[in-house]
Amino acid sequence: MDTESKNIQIRLADIRKSYNVKQKTLSDLLNVTTRQYQRYELGESDLPIAKAIILADYFEVSLDYLFNRSKKMSNLEIEYFSVIEEVKVLSTLNSKNKKVALEILKVLQQEQ
Structure with missing residues (x-):
């Protein structure tokens, strides 16, 4: 797993848990299987930018925050x-x- 995938993994799990959202909810939002979403969250699969934008909009955070490039959410x-x-x-x-x-x-x- 590369560093970027690890950073995304950390933010995805943290954000999802802080909003008390289920993985199934986000997998439906992204139109992927729950297992595929889990792969994004675990850093086993790269998150496509189009899906990252959907998640950033859903959680009202910046892409920089999602990709762990900023500590400011929005x-x-x-x-x-x-x-x-x-x-x-x-x-x-x-x-x-x-x-x-x-x-x-x-x-x-x-x-x-």
Whole structure:
């Protein structure tokens, strides 16, 4: 098994398990047998790029993440962590300033 197949194997199994999805579900999605999907997951068979795209879209992750070339799942994950940082900043404000900040956000939201 080459390094690339090993990387894909790790991500496929990890992603599938984290989403609590059965191999059968993904094999149906890819229009392959469950055994063939298992081969992809175990690195016994190379995953065709067209099928990788289907899986990346299904799990809403980037191909770089799927192929273990990035630790970032997707732009959505980046936005999520950005929001978390902003919430942390808000949590440091005193109660009066939090109220002002939230009022400003409401006004900005209405102006969109």
